[in-house]
Amino acid sequence: MTPDNHVDLQPAARDNLWMHFTRQGAFATSDVPIITRGEGAYVWDAQGRRYLDALSGLYVTQIGHGRRELGEAAAKQMAELEFFPIWTFAHPRAIELAERLASFAPGDLNRVFFTSGGGEAVESAWKLAKQYYKMTGRPNKHKVISRRISYHGTTQGALSITGMPAYKSVFEPLVPSTVHVPNTNFYRAPEHGDDPVAFGRWAAAQIEDAIIAEGPDSVAAVFLEPVQNAGGCFTPPPGYFQLVREICDRHDVLLVSDEVICGFGRLGEWFGAIKYGFQPDIITCAKGLTSGYAPMGAMIASDRLMEPFLEGNNTFLHGYTFGGHPVCAAVAMANLDIFEREGILDHVRQNEGPFRDTMNKLSDLDIVGDVRGAGYFLALELVKDKSTKETFNDDEAERLLRGFLSKELYDSGIYCRTDDRGDPIVQLSPPLICDQSHFDEIEFILRDVLTRAQKML
Known part of the structure; x- marks a missing residue:
């Protein structure tokens, strides 16, 4: 060569x-x-x-x-419609891709909000959680719980959710209202290091303890990766996510599955939530959606979270110029075609x-x-x-x-x-x-x- x-x-x-x-x-x-x-x-x-x-x-x-096929899909879309925003108007590729992602997502996660990448998807999920609770009569629910050493992005909100102090200190003050709990590193488990099931119960209980300490009326969401990236691929102990789901339901807290890395086959399923058998309220994703051939991310939310926005003049006051970009959406569709065909x-x-x-x-x-x-x-x-x-x-x-x-x-x-x-x-x-x-x-x-x-x- x-x-x-x-x-x-x-x-x-x-x-x-x-x-x-x-x-x-x-x-x-x-x-x-x-x-x-x-x-x-x-x-x-x-x-x-x-x-x-x-x-x-x-x-x-x-x-x-x-993969030349993805470049050809981009060129074809550029010749047809190179760009148009999905602000009030829609275009075919964004509609088609939203329908396809909804079909892959578990349960009633049918509402797809496109972004340019993963950090924007995380940012969108937090903003949705806060506005949703304000619109449904619980305006004080705004805090987020995530895990130590976790990484969720670099925007001011996503960085606040991130659980790595060294990444954050030079940008402080950040967005307040984030709380961090122990992760699921069983190799260095501080409790129940010889029993993964008991360790999972302990780790889930740390989330509930944090919700109670902060006050359930103030906590909006828990952000977790199915397999935590930062720190080195921490997998969930048996039953962990099922317990977290029960805890979130008990305290009226949204469960966000951050699948920016874990989604689109990395764990052998469309989403890690499917692999580990739990139902999130929101999925955030990016990266593998296009296999990197174009920048694109998405927040996939439940029908329940869309309901208040279907009434009257209510609007999710949030968006991105390039969210749902027609060329990126066409590339994503071609990428997913390869997934299914191969x-x-x-x-x-x-x-x-x-x-x-x-x-x-x-x-x-x-x-x-x-x-x-x-x-x-x-x-x-x-x-x-x-x-x-x-x-x-x-x-x-x-x-x-x-x-x-x-x-x-x-x-x-x-x-x-x-x-x-x-x-x-x-x-x-x-x-x-x-x-x-x-x-x-x-x-x-x-x-x-x-x-x-x-x-x-």
């Missing part, structure tokens, strides 16, 4: 491009990695080197890279066991304390002492993750995530088209790099 033929982009990359969540100073003396093309489960950089995309971009490219959900369900089994092989390394997750969404928690589960201090985590693993994994031909928002992890979220050959390649590269990482401890 020869390098892509283009001008040297390094000066402009350093001088003009402000990358997201990036230490810009890291490139003062080194080149910015520039990815120029992708095909299937792989991407190539400007020097022609190939990398297995074991993170699906950022939990996004469900059907893999280079049996993507069945493929994930059939291969999630082999994927997990292959990654479990890495448990024989002293540095790998836990392998957890669901579907095509796994994390390896790294530890300093496996027998005691001792983790790394901040300096050690910095040297391990950013000083060694990030570069070595990339140089070894794999794109994945090393993360220290909780305890240090390596996170894996490959395209949903991947099979055993890709799992073996991931395991082979991780084994080599993690073995070398052990020697530097």
